Amino acid sequence: MKHLTSYFMCTTALCFVAGAAAAQEELNALVWCDHTDPALIQPFEEANNVKVNLREYEGTGAALALLEQSRPGDWDVLVIDGIDVFRAVEAGVLAPMPEGAVSTADFFPQVVMEENNTVDGVTYAVTEKFGYNTISYNADKVDAADMESLSTVWSEKYEGRISIYDYYLPVMGLAAIAEGVATAEIGAGDMDAIGGVLSTMRSRAASVAGVVAAQTALATGEVDIVVGGGEWLTAVLAEEQPNLTWTIPKEGAVRWAQSIGVVEGSENPDLAVEFIKYIVSPEGQARLATSSCFWGMPANAKAGEVLTDAQKDILRWDSQPDYLALTQLYPAPDADLDIEMQDLWLETLQQ
Amino acid sequence: MTPAGPSRQGWGFLAPALIWTCAFFILPFLVMGAMSFATLEGRTLVWGLSLENYIELGQKAYLWRAVLVSLEITLTVTVVSVVLAYPLAWIIAYRVPQRWQRLVLLLAILPFWTSYVVRSYAWLLVLAREGVINQTLIGAGLLAEPVTLANTRFATVTGFVHFFVMLLTLTIYANLVQLPANYRKAATDLGANAFQTFWHVILPLTLPGIVTGAFLTFVLCIGDYVTPQILGGNNELTVPQVIMVQLGRRADFPLASALAIVLMALVTVVYLLSSRWLRLDRL
Numbered sequence: 001m002k003h004l005t006s007y008f009m010c011t012t013a014l015c016f017v018a019g020a021a022a023a024q025e026e027l028n029a030l031v032w033c034d035h036t037d038p039a040l041i042q043p044f045e046e047a048n049n050v051k052v053n054l055r056e057y058e059g060t061g062a063a064l065a066l067l068e069q070s071r072p073g074d075w076d077v078l079v080i081d082g083i084d085v086f087r088a089v090e091a092g093v094l095a096p097m098p099e100g101a102v103s104t105a106d107f108f109p110q111v112v113m114e115e116n117n118t119v120d121g122v123t124y125a126v127t128e129k130f131g132y133n134t135i136s137y138n139a140d141k142v143d144a145a146d147m148e149s150l151s152t153v154w155s156e157k158y159e160g161r162i163s164i165y166d167y168y169l170p171v172m173g174l175a176a177i178a179e180g181v182a183t184a185e186i187g188a189g190d191m192d193a194i195g196g197v198l199s200t201m202r203s204r205a206a207s208v209a210g211v212v213a214a215q216t217a218l219a220t221g222e223v224d225i226v227v228g229g230g231e232w233l234t235a236v237l238a239e240e241q242p243n244l245t246w247t248i249p250k251e252g253a254v255r256w257a258q259s260i261g262v263v264e265g266s267e268n269p270d271l272a273v274e275f276i277k278y279i280v281s282p283e284g285q286a287r288l289a290t291s292s293c294f295w296g297m298p299a300n301a302k303a304g305e306v307l308t309d310a311q312k313d314i315l316r317w318d319s320q321p322d323y324l325a326l327t328q329l330y331p332a333p334d335a336d337l338d339i340e341m342q343d344l345w346l347e348t349l350q351q
Numbered sequence: 352m353t354p355a356g357p358s359r360q361g362w363g364f365l366a367p368a369l370i371w372t373c374a375f376f377i378l379p380f381l382v383m384g385a386m387s388f389a390t391l392e393g394r395t396l397v398w399g400l401s402l403e404n405y406i407e408l409g410q411k412a413y414l415w416r417a418v419l420v421s422l423e424i425t426l427t428v429t430v431v432s433v434v435l436a437y438p439l440a441w442i443i444a445y446r447v448p449q450r451w452q453r454l455v456l457l458l459a460i461l462p463f464w465t466s467y468v469v470r471s472y473a474w475l476l477v478l479a480r481e482g483v484i485n486q487t488l489i490g491a492g493l494l495a496e497p498v499t500l501a502n503t504r505f506a507t508v509t510g511f512v513h514f515f516v517m518l519l520t521l522t523i524y525a526n527l528v529q530l531p532a533n534y535r536k537a538a539t540d541l542g543a544n545a546f547q548t549f550w551h552v553i554l555p556l557t558l559p560g561i562v563t564g565a566f567l568t569f570v571l572c573i574g575d576y577v578t579p580q581i582l583g584g585n586n587e588l589t590v591p592q593v594i595m596v597q598l599g600r601r602a603d604f605p606l607a608s609a610l611a612i613v614l615m616a617l618v619t620v621v622y623l624l625s626s627r628w629l630r631l632d633r634l
Contacts, residue, residue: 059599064394091394160499166585168600207502207584216472221481222501335393342600343411349588350413350420 025050027271029077030063032056032258034129034291035279043287044278050271060084067093072265076272078125082116082257083169083332085125094124095264101273102126102280106302110324116332117259125261128279129288131296132327133170134253136218136229136246147225150178150251154201158225162205163217165228168345173254173331174228175201183254183328188337191344198348201227208349211294218244228254231315235295238314248326255327257299282306289315380615386608396604404609414593418613421589424504425573428511429565435512436519436564437557443520444527456524460517467514471581474510475501478582502584510582511572518571519564526560527553562628569621574614590614 025048029035033056041052057063060081067075068091080088088094104112104126117125135147141161146152154162164171173183175197181190206223207213211233217223219237226233230253234244260279262272278284285298286306297315298307304317316323333341387405389398408414439459447455462470477483478500485497500506530553538548576591585592590610597607622629 061600061602062598065598065602065604087394163584206499207586209584210580213475213581213584216475217502220476220479222475222479339601342596343413346413346588346593346596347411349585350416 025268025271026053027051027076027268027275028053028055028074029079029275030055030057030066030075030263031077031079033293034288034296035079037287037291037293040284040287040291043283044275047278048271048274052275060087064088064091064093067091067263073267075263076266076268077260077275078263079128079258079260080125081330082113082125082127082130082259083330085116085259085261086119088261089119089124093264095262095266095269097123097126097262097276098273099123102276104280104299106282107299108297108301108320108324111255111257111297111299113257113259113329116257116329117261125259126276126280127257127299128260128285129296129299130255130257131232132230132246132248132253132255132323133165133167133174133228133330134230134246134248134327136214136226136233136244138218138221138224138243139245140243141221141224144247147247148249150174150249153225153249154204154227156204159204160206161224162201163214163223163226164201164205164208165214165226165233166208166210167228168341169330170254170256171201171228172198172341172345173328176331177252177254177328183331186331186333186337186341188340191340195344195348198344199351202348202351232294232296235314236292248323252326252328255324255329256296257329258296286311383608383611386604387612389605389608391601391603391605394602404606407606408609408613413588414610417588417590417593417610418617420587421573421591421614422617424507424511424579424589425569427508428515428572429568431508431512432515432519432568433561433565436516437523437561439516440520440523440527440560444524456521459520462513462517468577468581470513471510471578474506474513474582478506478509501582502586504583504587506582506584507579510578511575514578515568515572518567519561522564522567523557523560526557530556558628562625566621566625566629570618573617 027050029052031054035041036054036056041054044050045052057066063078063080064087067078078088078094085094107127108130111127111130113127114123117123117127135150135153137144137147142158146155146157172186172194175194176183176186176190178197179190179193181193186194202208205227207217209217209226214226214229215233215237218226218229218233219241230246234246237244260276262269262276266272279288280300282300282302283306285300285303289296289298289303289307290311295315297317297320304312307315307317312318331341385398388400388402389396390401390403391397408418443452443455443459465473479485480497480499480501482501484500485494488494489497534552534556535548538552543551573589574591576589576595579589580592580595583589588596590613594607594610597603597610
């Protein structure tokens with residue numbers, strides 16, 4: 001009888017667990033690596049009794065291809081480069097955000113970026129994080145004064161000690177800024193000038209590296225400068241290697257921003273909106289800003305009330321007004337110019 | 352009288368492999384082939400029989416240079432790996448006592464047990480300016496300043512060779528241990544010296560092992576993305592790296608497919624050239 005009772009209790013418990021598991025909702029999000037930090041996701045999962053399935057991707061093209069090949073309802077949330085929101089809208093993979101669902105009233109005004117997140121008066125995404133593609137360097141190895149001007153960053157003096165961040169848009173944006181061309185005004189006619197700067201930059205560089213490789217190169221002393229780097233590159237290393245730092249040269253730098261939206265056809269649109277509301281809440285923003293993958297500034301200025309002073313120091317919270325004034329958004333080329341820019345980038349890599 | 356075809360039972364046994372091959376090789380290959388003749392208009396894929404992607408391949412220098420870079424690296428890796436693996440396989444087969452051979456082979460393939468990506472990053476640290484090699488040479492007074500080893504073609508080739516020497520050692524060793532010892536004794540009895548025995552008897556008989564290993568090295572090396580990406584520092588792009596760029600940002604599947612077809616064509620040519628000696632059944 002005792003055995004029978006135990007058996008009954010066990011099966012009941014199993015049924016209960018299975019039932020609970022079946023009742024638990026799931027949210028599928030296509031994200032950048034900073035969203036995979038459990039410290040960011042777990043609080044939302046626990047508060048909403050939901051399982052968030054995350055899939056990282058690299059490159060908007062890959063994300064759009066994945067979404068187009070998926071069945072409607074497979075994905076609920078998309079994190080995307082701020083300048084590519086219009087591409088996602090054109091491809092029909094982003095759903096309009098319910099009006100007034102997500103407030104941007106507390107955001108830094110310069111990063112609300114309605115012109116990027118809104119198409120034909122309809123809001124499809126909201127900015128969640130931003131930062132800078134500028135110059136990261138080892139303060140023990142290079143003259144900090146040289147890093148204050150783009151004309152001296154990739155000079156002969158630092159030949160073989162430079163790594164270039166492997167993403168053509170911000171680096172070409174920096175090249176354009178060095179030539180006095182605003183990133184928003186880059187056109188086909190500027191390709192020769194930008195190509196000249198890229199060529200010089202490339203001839204002085206030891207490598208063209210992705211996020212991890214650039215971090216490794218800077219941390220191990222393989223290079224002393226990363227063109228296109230920024231707080232996202234050095235902040236996670238700040239504790240161990242405070243000599244690795246970054247600056248925005250006097251000519252300016254490029255500002256990146258990532259947006260988040262609900263995927264068209266989501267089977268959990270309400271939950272997806274709840275997730276976005278959590279991500280842009282002060283608490284979610286503070287966790288996203290200090291994600292173990294990479295740090296970056298939260299779009300919501302209220303996150304400053306949650307972040308510690310040490311974290312704000314690393315993010316250079318107090319300097320943001322100056323930085324925002326000095327930086328320009330990523331170049332946002334149309335399809336033809338984009339192909340031209342990519343071709344120029346690849347030709348430079350192969351030179 | 353004609354030989355009977357496979358029985359119903361034979362087809363039954365063959366079916367899983369046939370279905371697998373059709374579903375995961377032939378069908379995707381046909382789709383990729385068809386895709387290479389399609390074009391991208393804006394973000395819309397237009398199916399057709401356009402040669403645009405192949406023409407673009409010939410017109411854009413960075414694309415055909417990627418093919419050349421891939422070929423140069425792959426051929427270098429294959430030759431260096433064969434040159435290093437043959438003596439190693441010889442020593443294991445003929446100089447190491449038989450009871451130790453299994454252990455030595457196990458040690459030889461130990462690097463396979465670690466993650467491919469981790470191994471590549473480990474090489475990056477070894478070859479870095481502040482890495483083990485530079486620091487050792489500077490410490491020994493052989494170098495005054497560190498030399499650039501990482502983020503070069505040398506680094507890419509080193510990472511590949513480390514991996515493929517083990518593969519080739521296994522295929523050549525498998526061939527060597529199958530040769531009866533009498534062949535060497537007979538050659539010696541007929542007056543051949545050690546070199547003549549090797550050159551006229553052993554080497555021709557081990558060609559299938561060498562060619563099989565070299566072919567596998569070629570196939571795996573020319574299609575590899577990770578090693579050149581991590582160790583080459585993007586200082587020159589191989590075909591898989593260019594394919595990744597087409598997919599990652601542009602989602603240009605037609606051009607990426609055309610590049611993949613070029614890779615397949617290169618592998619097919621190498622297969623045809625080496626088919627006389629290929630013995631994949633010896634693996």
